Amino acid sequence: MAATRTTSESERTTILDAALRVMRRNAYAEAQISDILAEAELSTRAFYRHFESKDDLLMALYRNDAEEVARQLRERVAAAGTPEVQLGAWIDETLSLGYDRRRAKRAAMLASDAARRTAAFADESARAARALSEPLREVLARGASSGAFPRCVPDQDAATIYALVWRLVSEGIGGRATMDADAAAAHVRRFCFPALGIAAVG
Numbered sequence: 001m002a003a004t005r006t007t008s009e010s011e012r013t014t015i016l017d018a019a020l021r022v023m024r025r026n027a028y029a030e031a032q033i034s035d036i037l038a039e040a041e042l043s044t045r046a047f048y049r050h051f052e053s054k055d056d057l058l059m060a061l062y063r064n065d066a067e068e069v070a071r072q073l074r075e076r077v078a079a080a081g082t083p084e085v086q087l088g089a090w091i092d093e094t095l096s097l098g099y100d101r102r103r104a105k106r107a108a109m110l111a112s113d114a115a116r117r118t119a120a121f122a123d124e125s126a127r128a129a130r131a132l133s134e135p136l137r138e139v140l141a142r143g144a145s146s147g148a149f150p151r152c153v154p155d156q157d158a159a160t161i162y163a164l165v166w167r168l169v170s171e172g173i174g175g176r177a178t179m180d181a182d183a184a185a186a187h188v189r190r191f192c193f194p195a196l197g198i199a200a201v202g
Contacts, residue, residue: 017040018036
């Protein structure tokens with residue numbers, strides 16, 4: 001059974017990887033299941049063992065990416081020191097989704113207009129937002145408890161900071177950035193740090 005499960009997981013991963021390569025060439029709207037299977041060198045039966053449709057495949061890719069980004073975000077925040085440094089790490093890592101060219105291009109592909117029209121996109125997007133904002137809420141709660149963020153209301157402030165940062169990320173993903181990465185990071189700190197009661201913006 002373990003060998004069967006490993007084979008099944010390998011087959012699923014092969015299809016997901018092939019889909020990414022095809023989507024990079026053709027974009028989501030033009031990527032056909034037949035193209036993906038040709039790239040993966042697998043049969044139609046193999047596809048439907050794992051996915052109900054092309055939209056289902058896209059949402060699996062979106063979910064995998066969101067989970068990996070959330071994992072990396074947690075690791076970077078955990079590796080930081082004080083709550084102030086952890087908050088800065090969350091801001092910088094999240095902003096990189098829009099300002100790092102490679103990450104922004106991938107995000108734009110997985111959240112294209114065609115992808116947004118899929119039935120499950122809203123639910124997957126909300127799931128991703130919760131996964132990305134939870135480390136922020138935890139940092140704010142630690143800072144409020146320790147006195148590092150004396151004006152902080154963790155749940156409310158997490159929602160506000162997330163909204164500000166994600167607006168800038170969305171601009172970067174869409175190719176509409178109005179400032180560079182350093183300026184964006186400084187902008188977020190200038191607004192958020194004083195509101196939390198942090199004396200100096202580093």
